[in-house]
Amino acid sequence: MYRTLSRLGAAMPLLLASMTASATGGLCFYADYNYQGAEWCPTTLEGYVTGAVVDKISAVRVPDGSKVTLYQHPDFTGKVLEVTADTPNLSNVAFNNLASSFRVDGATAAPAPTTSGTCFYENYQYQGASFCTDAATGDIVSGPVVDKISSVRIPAGSRVMLYQHPGRGGLALEITADAPNLTDLQFNNLTSSFDVLPLVTPPTPTPTPARKVLFVGNSFTHGEFEPAYHFNAANVTDLNGSGMGGVPGIFKQMTVDAGLSYDVSIEAVSGQTLAYHYQNRLPLIGSKAWDVVVLQEYSTLNPSAPLNPASFLKYSALLEGYVHAVGPHPNPAASVYVLENWARADQLYAAGGVWKGKTLEQAVALLHDNYQMALDTNAGLAGMLPVGDGFVAAVSQGVADRNPYDGIDEGKVDPWNVDGYHASAFSSTMEAFIAFGRITGRDPRSLGSNDAAAAGMGLTPAQATAAEFLAWQVLAQNPVKSL
Incomplete structure (x- = not known):
């Protein structure tokens, strides 16, 4: 997948990010209350906490229909907390900055789109409220995902341009594959309009003869x-x-x-x-x-x-x-x-x-x-x-x-x-x-x-x-x- 951000036609290159779907279907840990600060979304159903949130987890998002067990120590020992819904403040349940390992039960695969077109989701990993359309272009100014699109599925063989404002205005992001987490692409909760375009395969350069x-x-x-x-x-x-x-x-x-x-x-x-x-x-x-x-x-x-x-x-x-x-x-x-x-x-x-x-x-x-x-x-x-x-x-x-x-x-x-x-x-x-x-x-x-x-x-x-x-x-x- 390739992407660029631009404003009024001026390109701003971004670094490539992983587009691999998380096995947890949406589990994410945050360093600060209310899902703020450093974020870490694991790609396994159990494991040790790593990355920028080690020893400082204050909030957790839980995949729909799942139970997440948090452990005080890295080897799944010590104090234990079970959460079955998003928890914006672990201080309220006496577990702030304690989680060092985790297990997820009941996680299900992200739902497949109900259309051959483009689907926009409220949450990461294609979770939460969604809006799917077969339209080749349009504005997203009403419905359940307005101003809160966090993941996108796109039609096979297509590339999709996401725009910050209705009418293709503001910042822009091109995606050429499903995007499970728009935060990785610096475009979370920004999409207000879109274009669906054919995927352009660059021509194979003809090698210069020796x-x-x-x-x-x-x-x-x-x-x-x-x-x-x-x-x-x-x-x-x-x-x-x-x-x-x-x-x-x-x-x-x-x-x-x-x-x-x-x-x-x-x-x-x-x-x-x-x-x-x-x-x-x-x-x-x-x-x-x-x-x-x-x-x-x-x-x-x-x-x-x-x-x-x-x-x-x-x-x-x-x-x-x-x-x-x-x-x-x-x-x-x-x-x-x-x-x-x-x-x-x-x-x-x-x-x-x-x-x-x-x-x-x-x-x-x-x-x-x-x-x-x-x-x-x-x-x-x-x-x-x-x-x-x-x-x-x-x-x-x-x-x-x-x-x-x-x-x-x-x-x-x-x-x-x-x-x-x-x-x-x-x-x-x-x-x-x-x-x-x-x-x-x-x-x-x-x-x-x-x-x-x-x-x-x-x-x-x-x-x-x-x-x-x-x-x-x-x-x-x-x-x-x-x-």
């Missing part, structure tokens, strides 16, 4: 080490059947943390390029109409020709076209992103490295320029996930150490893993925060320092906050394109 996201890449996507490699794998579809979770699994958990619905899949093969995926995995990539696709290229763009963007530009464009138009389940509205890799520490600091002699900033700038070239030359790409920029920001802002080969500074994280190649747990989580912000459009900082995904990856609240901030910062510096 957005389908596919991550295509290699170990920079699936994570080479635990906890990233198998993170949340049970809730991610690995199209290759390898049981990977990786960054897609972390991203999936973040969407759950944010209360969002995303169906996340991964198609990742270690050490491979986008050319490999196009040439060997198209049936998997084309198995669904994706809403979002993230394309992650080899760490140095081309393993046989490092930093040569030709293959990356070609196959990112072919895959984008396949998702949008060519594949068996095209979605022209899909958002296709490229994921900007980070510069590997082993290629920065080891002899013969691709970026040997360059700073981290210079190395990532070279990568960034090539990803930006893909965006500039392919109108179908929506933007990038600037993960490499996140590495630079983490180092420049003192969150991460610049060179793991000379030791990790106290208080900083290693952005790379033990091999100086793949992402650490911190950087994999930052990568997922970047994916979360880019794909969902939400501020990653909204997930908070106690985000479950970050905690599951072993980050402290301070590290989670730092990773969220870095993700937000680099995303703001690299907005999506206007397609």
